Amino acid sequence: xxxxxxxxxxxxxxxxxxxxxxxxxxxxxxxxxxxxxxxxxxxxxxxxxxxxxxxxxxxxxxxxxxxxxxxxxxxxxxxxxxxxxxxxxxxxxxxxxxxxxxxxxxxxxxxxxxxxxxxxxxxxxxxxxxxxxxxxxxxxxxxxxxxxxxxxxxxxxxxxxxxxxxxxxxxxxxxxxxxxxxxxxxxxxxxxxxxxxxxxxxxxxxxxxxxxxxxx
Numbered sequence: 001x002x003x004x005x006x007x008x009x010x011x012x013x014x015x016x017x018x019x020x021x022x023x024x025x026x027x028x029x030x031x032x033x034x035x036x037x038x039x040x041x042x043x044x045x046x047x048x049x050x051x052x053x054x055x056x057x058x059x060x061x062x063x064x065x066x067x068x069x070x071x072x073x074x075x076x077x078x079x080x081x082x083x084x085x086x087x088x089x090x091x092x093x094x095x096x097x098x099x100x101x102x103x104x105x106x107x108x109x110x111x112x113x114x115x116x117x118x119x120x121x122x123x124x125x126x127x128x129x130x131x132x133x134x135x136x137x138x139x140x141x142x143x144x145x146x147x148x149x150x151x152x153x154x155x156x157x158x159x160x161x162x163x164x165x166x167x168x169x170x171x172x173x174x175x176x177x178x179x180x181x182x183x184x185x186x187x188x189x190x191x192x193x194x195x196x197x198x199x200x201x202x203x204x205x206x207x208x209x210x211x212x213x214x215x216x
Contacts, residue, residue, distance in 0.1 A: 002137045002159070003195050006116065006203035009139070009153070012146045013180045014201065017044070017071050018097075019080035020109040023089055026149050028181060029077060037077045038184035041119065044072040046081060046097065048112035055112045055200035062098040062107060069095050071114075072184075083109050115202030119190030123205050126191045128165035130207055135159045135167075136176055151180040174215035183208050 001009075015021045022030040029037065048057050048066035059065050062084050070078055082090070083098035086109060099110025121129070139155040146153040154177040161168040186209035196202040 001206050001208050002135055003191075003193055003203050003205045004197055005136045005139050005157070005159075006206055007195075007197055007199065007201045008142060009146075009180060009183075010114065010116070010203055011199060011201045012142050012153070013148055013151065014111055014114055015148050016151070016180075017081055017111070018109040019082045019086035019090060021148075022080055023086060028149075028151065029080070032077050033079070035077055036075050037181070038072055038075040039187045040075045041189055042072055042075050042184055042187055043070065043117035044115070045070050045117060046095070046111050046114050048096065050113040053113035053200070054196050054198075057112065060096045060098040061100045061110075062094075064094055064096040064098065066096050066112070081109050081111055083107055111200065113196070113200050113202065115194065115196070116190060116204060116206070118192045118194035118204040121189060121191050123191045123193050124165075126189060126205060126207055127162055127167075129189065130162065131165055132161075132163050134161055134171070134213060139176065146180075151182070153178060153180060171215075174213055176211050176213055178211040183211070186210070 016027040021027040047068040081097040082095045084094050087094040098107050136157050136159040139157045141156045145155045157176045158172050160170045188207040191205040194204040
């Protein structure tokens with residue numbers, strides 16, 4: 001998965017890390033704090049103090065001072081994102097993730113700069129390690145083809161095949177299907193190309209293992 005495609009997936013499924021979603025029964029991570037939910041190479045951080053971050057801020061919508069939080073650390077689920085209301089319900093401290101769509105809008109849980117930590121390999125080195133396979137560069141149909149509750153997705157995609165770690169031919173009109181929860185467990189490695197392409201969601205490219213692919 002190229003970093004652009006990874007960011008698209010994270011943009012749809014980041015709500016599973018929200019305490020608000022968990023308390024409404026809309027996250028399968030409910031009750032799994034402290035458990036291993038992803039591969040050891042997976043670390044996910046919410047950092048509102050990230051220098052030049054797209055959504056960096058000194059405090060959240062409730063006036064709580066911003067702090068960086070590691071949500072998933074080396075595959076282990078460490079914390080949900082909270083505002084004051086969800087934190088009170090769970091008997092914990094808020095993570096300072098209160099957000100509002102507008103001045104008179106209701107307060108919800110909202111991530112700041114939310115991203116997968118980068119790895120040590122370059123993108124080309126990651127391709128060499130994979131050898132033969134498929135690179136997904138973009139996905140579409142996210143609102144209709146992805147279920148944030150179950151984690152299932154089936155998305156129109158574009159990309160290219162690789163052979164011996166080298167780009168071979170472009171592919172379009174394919175469908176990639178899988179489950180986000182399972183994908184987290186199957187990630188083998190991240191590249192070092194962490195980017196935030198036009199949003200507060202960030203990711204490097206990743207070797208996500210095997211996914212179901214159909215089309216030509």
